[in-house]
Amino acid sequence: MLFKLLAPRRQICPFCARPTGGQTLCASCRALLADWKKKYAPCPRCGRLKAVGDRTRRGDPAAGNGRICPQCREESPPFRLARAAGPYLGVLKEAIQDFKYNGRRSLAGPLGKLMAEVLVHEKSFGRPEVLIPVPLAPARLQERAFNQAELLAGSLGAVLGLKVQGDVLSRVWETPPQVGLTRRERLANLRGAFRVLKPVVIRGRGVLLVDDVLTTGATASECARVLLAAGAREVSVITVATGIIEENFRAALIAAGEDSTWPKPVSEPG
Amino acid sequence: MNRAPRGTFCWSGQLYLVWKEADFKLGITHKPGLDFSFWTGRGYQFKTLLATPLSLATAYFLWERLTRSLSFLRTSPAEVELLLAGEIKKGLRLLKLATGFSKAPETLLAPPAGSLLATDVCWPAPAELENIRRTLSGRILYREELDAALAEMGLRPLAPLEDSLQILALSGEITLIPAVGLNPRGEPFCNRCGQAGSLKLVSCAACGGPCFICEECLSMGLSRSCRPLYASPGGRAVVNSKMPPDPGFKLTPAQTHAAAELKAFVRRRSKRECLLWAACGAGKTEVAFGAIATALERGDEVLYATPRREVVRELAPRLRGAFGPEQVAALHGGSTSKFRRAPLTLATTHQAIRYFRRFGLVVLDEIDAFPFRQNPMLHYAVDRARLEDGQIIYLTATPPEGLVRRLRRQGEIVYLPARHHGYPLPEPYLLAARKLDARRPWLVPGEAEAFLSLSREEDKAQVLVFVPAVEMVAGIAAALAGSGRVAGCSAADPERDEKLAAFRHRQLEVLVTTTLLERGLTLERINVLVLFADVEEIFDVNTLVQIAGRVGRTLSYPHGRVWFVGRRISPAMTAARARIREFNLLAARRGYLRPGTYKL
Numbered sequence: 001m002l003f004k005l006l007a008p009r010r011q012i013c014p015f016c017a018r019p020t021g022g023q024t025l026c027a028s029c030r031a032l033l034a035d036w037k038k039k040y041a042p043c044p045r046c047g048r049l050k051a052v053g054d055r056t057r058r059g060d061p062a063a064g065n066g067r068i069c070p071q072c073r074e075e076s077p078p079f080r081l082a083r084a085a086g087p088y089l090g091v092l093k094e095a096i097q098d099f100k101y102n103g104r105r106s107l108a109g110p111l112g113k114l115m116a117e118v119l120v121h122e123k124s125f126g127r128p129e130v131l132i133p134v135p136l137a138p139a140r141l142q143e144r145a146f147n148q149a150e151l152l153a154g155s156l157g158a159v160l161g162l163k164v165q166g167d168v169l170s171r172v173w174e175t176p177p178q179v180g181l182t183r184r185e186r187l188a189n190l191r192g193a194f195r196v197l198k199p200v201v202i203r204g205r206g207v208l209l210v211d212d213v214l215t216t217g218a219t220a221s222e223c224a225r226v227l228l229a230a231g232a233r234e235v236s237v238i239t240v241a242t243g244i245i246e247e248n249f250r251a252a253l254i255a256a257g258e259d260s261t262w263p264k265p266v267s268e269p270g
Numbered sequence: 271m272n273r274a275p276r277g278t279f280c281w282s283g284q285l286y287l288v289w290k291e292a293d294f295k296l297g298i299t300h301k302p303g304l305d306f307s308f309w310t311g312r313g314y315q316f317k318t319l320l321a322t323p324l325s326l327a328t329a330y331f332l333w334e335r336l337t338r339s340l341s342f343l344r345t346s347p348a349e350v351e352l353l354l355a356g357e358i359k360k361g362l363r364l365l366k367l368a369t370g371f372s373k374a375p376e377t378l379l380a381p382p383a384g385s386l387l388a389t390d391v392c393w394p395a396p397a398e399l400e401n402i403r404r405t406l407s408g409r410i411l412y413r414e415e416l417d418a419a420l421a422e423m424g425l426r427p428l429a430p431l432e433d434s435l436q437i438l439a440l441s442g443e444i445t446l447i448p449a450v451g452l453n454p455r456g457e458p459f460c461n462r463c464g465q466a467g468s469l470k471l472v473s474c475a476a477c478g479g480p481c482f483i484c485e486e487c488l489s490m491g492l493s494r495s496c497r498p499l500y501a502s503p504g505g506r507a508v509v510n511s512k513m514p515p516d517p518g519f520k521l522t523p524a525q526t527h528a529a530a531e532l533k534a535f536v537r538r539r540s541k542r543e544c545l546l547w548a549a550c551g552a553g554k555t556e557v558a559f560g561a562i563a564t565a566l567e568r569g570d571e572v573l574y575a576t577p578r579r580e581v582v583r584e585l586a587p588r589l590r591g592a593f594g595p596e597q598v599a600a601l602h603g604g605s606t607s608k609f610r611r612a613p614l615t616l617a618t619t620h621q622a623i624r625y626f627r628r629f630g631l632v633v634l635d636e637i638d639a640f641p642f643r644q645n646p647m648l649h650y651a652v653d654r655a656r657l658e659d660g661q662i663i664y665l666t667a668t669p670p671e672g673l674v675r676r677l678r679r680q681g682e683i684v685y686l687p688a689r690h691h692g693y694p695l696p697e698p699y700l701l702a703a704r705k706l707d708a709r710r711p712w713l714v715p716g717e718a719e720a721f722l723s724l725s726r727e728e729d730k731a732q733v734l735v736f737v738p739a740v741e742m743v744a745g746i747a748a749a750l751a752g753s754g755r756v757a758g759c760s761a762a763d764p765e766r767d768e769k770l771a772a773f774r775h776r777q778l779e780v781l782v783t784t785t786l787l788e789r790g791l792t793l794e795r796i797n798v799l800v801l802f803a804d805v806e807e808i809f810d811v812n813t814l815v816q817i818a819g820r821v822g823r824t825l826s827y828p829h830g831r832v833w834f835v836g837r838r839i840s841p842a843m844t845a846a847r848a849r850i851r852e853f854n855l856l857a858a859r860r861g862y863l864r865p866g867t868y869k870l
Contacts, residue, residue, distance in 0.1 A: 028762075103492045105472055106485055145278070145476035145494070268603035269489050269620055269641075 014110045015095050024110050029091055033114070036086050040244065043069035046217045047082040047237075050245045069245050071183060077217055079209070079224035079235045083122050084242035085114040088213050092241045096212055100148045108148075111240050112155025115210070118238065119160065125236055128208035130201060131162045134223055135194070137174040152240065153210040162208075168198045169223060178218070186218035194223055196230035203231035214239040278491075279413040279432055280476040281326035281448075281498045285333060287354065288314040289347055296336050296354075297440070298329040303391045304433055308440050315347070319354060325477050327448040327458070327495035328365060335361045335454065368456030369471065369480070394429035394437065401425050402434050405609070406444055408504025408571070408628030410462075410654070412491055415624065416500060419609035435500050444502040449493035450482040461499055463487035463623065464650035486647055490623050503627035506569050506657070524688040524862040525557050531684040532561040536631060536661060543662050545677045548686035549695055549853050550667045550819020551792070555585065557686060558633050558665055559592055565661075566593070566613050570630025574616045575652055577642035579603065581635060582616055589616055619648040625655035632662045638670055638812055639789060667819060668812035687853040688862035693828035694854040696821045698814070698847050701835045706802060711745030721799050721833050722753040722780065729831065731795040732773065735782045736817055738808040746801065747782040754779035761786045785809075788816045792823050797831040803843055804836030814846035 012019055013026035020026045025033070040049035045068055086092045099107040119125050133149035141147055153164045175189045196202070207227055214220055214237065224235040283300035288309040295314070299305040306316050324332070339357050340350070405419050413432055420427060427434060438444045450469060451461050459466035465486045474481035477496035484493040521529060528546060535544045548554035558574075565572050574589070576582060579602045586600035599612035601621050608621070615629070619642050634652060642648050656662060664673065677683050689695070703715035718735075725731045737746050740760045747758030755778050759769040773781045774793065781787075785808060798821050803809050809817075814834065821830030834843045858868045 102488050103483070104485055104488055105470060105483065141475045142280075143278075143476075145280075145474050145481075145492070146472065147475065 014107055015091050024113050032091050033086050040087060042083065042242070043072055043245065045069070045072040045081060046077055047084055047214065048217070048243050048245050049087050077221045077224070078228055079220060079237050081124060082214055082217065082220060082237035082239065082242070083118050083125070084214060084239045085118050086241055087244050088215070088241035089244070096240055100212060103144070103146065105146065105151060108151035108155045112152050113159060115152065115156050115238050115240060116159040126206060128162070128236065129205040130168070130207045131157050131164045132168055132207055132209050132227070133164065133166060134209060134211040134219060135169050135171040137171040140174045149211045152212060156210060156238070165201055168196060168201050169227065170195050170197050183216045183218055186216060187222065190218055190222040194226045196226055199230040202227060204233050207232045207235045209235055209237045211237070211239045212241070214242045216243065278476065278497055280496045282323045282477050282496065283326070283329060284321070284323065285319045285329055287317050287319055287351065289350070290314045294340055294350055296333055296340060298333050299436060301391070301433060301436065304436055305440065307391055308437065317351070320358065325479050325481065325496040326498055327450060327452050327482065330448050331365065331452040331456070332358055332361050365452070365456045369452070369458065392429045392433065394427065394434045398427050398429060399434055399438060402427065402431070403438060403443060403502070406500060406502045408502070408626060409624055410499055410501035410626035411624055412449070412497060412499060415491070422607055422609045444500055447499050447501065448495055449497040449499050450484055450495045458482040458495070460484035460487060460493050462490070462493040463647035465647060487623065490620065501626045504571065506630060521556060522688070522690050522692070522862070524686055524857065524860070525553055527860070528684050528686040529557045529560040532557060532663060533564050535663070535682065536561045536564045539661065541661070541680060541682050543664070543677060543680070544682040544684065545664045545666070545669055545673060546684045546686060547669055548665065548667050549689060550816060551823040552686045552689050554665045554686055555635070558663060561663060562614065562631065562633060563593070565631035566597070571628055572614045573622065573625070573629040573632045573655055574614065574635065575619045575622055575632060576635040577619050577639045577648070578636065579618055582618055586616055589614060619652055622648070622655045623651040627654070627657050629656045630660050632656045632660060633665060634662060635665045636789070637664050637666050637673070638668050668815050685856060687860070688857035689823065691825040691828050692862065692864040692867070693822065694857065694863055694868045695850050696818065696830045696832050697850050697854070698818050698832040698834050700839050700843050700847060701833060702837065702839050703835050704837065706835065706837045708742070708802065711742050712749045714746070714749045715835065717833070717835050718750070718799060718801060719753065721797070721831070722750065725797045725831065726754060726779065729795065729797060731797045731827065731830070732776060732778070732793065733780045734787065734796060734798050734820060735780060736798065736800045737782060737784060738802045738805040740784055743782050743784060750780055750782065756780040756782065758782040760784050785813055788813060791820055794824055795827040796821060798833070800834045802836060803834035804838050804840040806840050806842050809842060811842045811845045811849065814842060815849055818846065818850060
């Protein structure tokens with residue numbers, strides 16, 4: 001016991017188990033995460049990333065000064081803005097999958113911190129007043145035993161000093177896998193899937209919606225729509241990772257088989 | 271409706287008391303109606319002790335505690351109940367203090383009589399129970415895993431699986447334990463992987479209460495307080511007469527001698543553990559075949575476990591060839607069929623976590639390799655996989671210090687000191703080079719250049735250069751670029767496989783690498799140079815022995831050159847050379863070496 005107190009565990013990187021030297025992540029994982037800012041620029045509205053080097057790039061990409069993506073131009077999303085700590089690729093994708101499908105809950109802390117860093121650096125977020133995680137339907141919650149968004153919101157809230165309002169928004173049903181659907185089809189599928197249980201909490205206030213991954217933004221849009229209809233002043237969205245806009249993003253999504261709600265089989269070690 | 275399609279079975283249930291005259295028994299159940307009809311059918315009276323549903327770990331904790339106190343006092347039911355009520359209160363208070371379980375129930379209530387009968391109980395057919403019993407034998411599984419195991423055998427039970435398992439548990443044929451249990455002091459520990467150091471208390475949406483989860487064995491399925499593990503020890507089968515008594519292999523004299531000693535160890539059965547300490551590249555696997563055959567012959571099941579998946583893939587055809595395809599089941603994390611039963615199971619050490627008291631003999635290959643070396647969970651799993659009196663044979667070229675000390679006392683170490691070609695192991699040449707500087711890798715000492723040119727001009731051999739850190743690989747590779755076609759390769763390198771293939775095909779002359787390539791690599795003509803060999807955190811005795819063991823493995827080039835170059839000559843460097851010399855001496859003395867190849 002005394003030994004434990006005197007010799008605290010060496011801090012290791014939650015992503016790759018290398019020593020961190022007092023930081024949240026180790027140097028090489030931090031470098032990997034910082035790397036995307038050189039390669040991608042976020043859409044100022046939905047925060048999804050577009051590879052730089054094509055015409056959308058203007059000014060400092062990390063600040064979101066790129067051009068609005070075609071999807072947001074076609075139909076402006078109901079939320080004010082969405083941002084993420086990085087693309088749903090590589091080390092971040094692995095961490096999210098380990099967190100969500102394997103249930104490695106200790107990752108909630110470091111992932112929450114990553115989101116908090118984004119919030120602090122992105123001035124346009126302003127000062128959110130209410131923290132709301134994207135809910136899971138009761139059956140899915142029972143099955144997974146935890147709501148990944150709620151855990152993330154919890155650790156984000158602990159950093160920001162905000163209370164998480166986990167029971168404001170509820171999910172009535174879980175949508176079937178959305179892979180291969182257009183954004184419009186996804187939105188149609190989602191209509192009515194969320195319900196606001198406690199409008200009093202959000203009336204006239206700025207809401208920050210928390211989720212793990214934003215793929216096309218359909219889930220976030222539907223949540224934002226419902227929250228605004230219930231009287232929220234504005235809704236912004238923060239996620240750990242976000243999708244990448246390709247020329248044909250639908251085909252890219254199908255190719256990658258990525259959908260934030262559908263668990264993929266995770267292979268065992270050994 | 272027994273199949274929850276995804277997600278895991280969450281056990282929530284009750285604690286009850288049954289009695290017949292002075293015979294009192296306690297039980298826990300997720301479906302009281304089931305236990306009620308089981309016990310009343312046997313003439314027992316039934317009473318629920320706690321009406322509030324408990325999570326499995328809590329229920330099991332109370333059950334253990336109450337069972338202990340029940341053994342002291344057996345008078346009237348009323349008196350027993352009073353005693354138990356007090357014990358439950360004490361137990362729950364202890365849990366609350368130890369774990370912070372705040373939702374612990376405190377009321378002692380009996381449900382109205384007769385309400386139990388109303389629950390739907392679908393009694394499974396005897397054949398179905400038999401299937402489950404047979405499938406679970408020698409295993410420790412989650413309900414979902416058992417489901418998969420039954421499905422793999424084409425069995426689809428009609429009754430809910432957890433109910434059938436509860437019936438088997440009631441009749442004492444299997445045991446039900448919480449995946450994360452609580453010890454008598456209320457401290458959590460993981461029954462799946464054995465660790466007690468770092469369990470997390472989380473709020474669990476499956477059972478609605480606080481739950482401990484274990485993140486150590488997470489990759490093998492989440493272990494948590496409300497999830498049951500079902501275990502059933504396997505027994506010895508009848509004598510397997512179909513087994514060939516000895517797979518015919520041409521063994522060298524050294525191998526024949528070692529194989530005979532191992533066989534004698536298995537046949538005697540008086541000792542539990544034995545170490546086969548082999549020289550690198552001496553063919554230790556074939557030596558174990560005789561021992562495996564001996565164990566199979568007497569009706570034991572055998573587990574051949576190795577930490578590395580590649581070894582399973584590579585060894586499976588060889589074992590199938592030796593023992594017959596039907597006799598061998600090979601499994602690793604990526605294999606599709608994980609539950610086939612065969613006399614000889616070849617598996618990664620991770621897979622051993624699903625076995626329970628099943629194997630009469632466990633052959634554990636490369637105990638010192640990653641990830642087995644630093645993983646207590648794998649030790650626990652392998653140990654639990656063997657029968658109570660099961661034997662274990664460790665195969666390695668570089669056994670850990672503690673194991674050697676323990677087994678040397680018992681006299682159970684078998685040596686295999688010579689390679690098949692009968693030449694001695696190349697002994698490393700130790701060098702201190704002041705010029706080595708970790709911060710200036712481009713200052714390659716003259717010794718390294720001399721080594722490369724010797725290898726190129728005289729030996730016509732490829733060179734593997736080992737460095738202690740990933741960051742050094744690129745720098746050293748660049749510094750050596752003058753001496754031919756050089757590449758650097760580390761674990762994180764995306765082109766790792768291409769570079770390795772190029773090296774194998776002799777398109778590269780020099781490959782700079784980390785301890786990544788320490789084992790499992792056999793090449794025709796190869797020399798090895800270790801730079802910064804004095805960095806003892808990386809290059810300990812065993813690592814250096816393994817590295818030196820890459821050289822001289824084939825008959826076409828049995829000598830090879832090994833140089834350890836450090837800023838100073840570390841004790842590990844000297845010890846590694848001494849160990850290799852010891853083996854050569856032993857081989858020479860026993861007459862395993864070709865005449866004239868080694869001077870005594």
